[in-house]
Amino acid sequence: MFFLTSYLALAIAHYLLLFCNGQTTHTVTVGQLGSFYDPPQLLTGVNDTVTFIFAGDNHTVTQSSFDNPCSPLAGGFDSGIVINSNSNSSNAPSPMWTIRITNSSEPIYFHCETGDHCKDGMVGVINPPNNQAFMQFQSSAMIATPSVRICGSK
Numbered sequence: 001m002f003f004l005t006s007y008l009a010l011a012i013a014h015y016l017l018l019f020c021n022g023q024t025t026h027t028v029t030v031g032q033l034g035s036f037y038d039p040p041q042l043l044t045g046v047n048d049t050v051t052f053i054f055a056g057d058n059h060t061v062t063q064s065s066f067d068n069p070c071s072p073l074a075g076g077f078d079s080g081i082v083i084n085s086n087s088n089s090s091n092a093p094s095p096m097w098t099i100r101i102t103n104s105s106e107p108i109y110f111h112c113e114t115g116d117h118c119k120d121g122m123v124g125v126i127n128p129p130n131n132q133a134f135m136q137f138q139s140s141a142m143i144a145t146p147s148v149r150i151c152g153s154k
């Protein structure tokens, strides 16, 4: 009973904290059953977090730009290759990786760097400037020359 009460208190405190700060936690599933980023585009507020759940094996979340969809952005974020050796087991936990959004007016474009994933269309955007941005970004990714991963550079 004590446990339940204190857990409830904690949960309520946590909820109030979230409520007061107006922050939301968004999740994006990565590579589940051969899919790409789900959802591939989302809108956030300032200080919201986006957690990528690596359901599939061997993917990255690597920041790029609208003009160069399949090339890492200089100074941008990169999850690095995430291996999920449990990807075939539906009840095993998946690795997660989280970013915090500091400016919700600035679109954040990202792609998967492994294999041909980017040019197959594995891209996403946070806070797209308009409804067409994701489709345009994905189309140009599918004709982009993928970046070269130089051995030992990361």
Ligand SMILES: *[C@@H]1O[C@H](CO)[C@@H](O)[C@H](O)[C@H]1NC(C)=O
Residues within 6 Å of the ligand: 021, 022, 046, 047
């Ligand atoms: C976001 O977080 C920063 C640092 O904690 C804070 O200064 C700022 O007021 C927050 N902005 C919003 C809109 O919550």
Ligand SMILES: *[C@@H]1O[C@H](CO)[C@@H](O)[C@H](O)[C@H]1NC(C)=O
Residues within 6 Å of the ligand: 057, 084, 085, 086, 087, 088
């Ligand atoms: C998951 O299963 C697929 C298809 O059976 C197989 O190709 C892949 O190597 C497996 N992945 C892991 C991490 O065991």
Ligand SMILES: *[C@@H]1O[C@H](CO)[C@@H](O)[C@H](O)[C@H]1NC(C)=O
Residues within 6 Å of the ligand: 103, 104, 105, 106, 107
């Ligand atoms: C947020 O991003 C927009 C668009 O890039 C930019 O105009 C604005 O100055 C940025 N705001 C801050 C506080 O950095």
Ligand SMILES: *[C@@H]1O[C@H](CO)[C@@H](O)[C@H](O)[C@H]1NC(C)=O
Residues within 6 Å of the ligand: 058, 083, 113, 114, 115
């Ligand atoms: C992950 O993908 C890279 C290609 O980008 C490949 O060289 C590597 O063997 C893959 N690793 C696994 C564990 O599938």
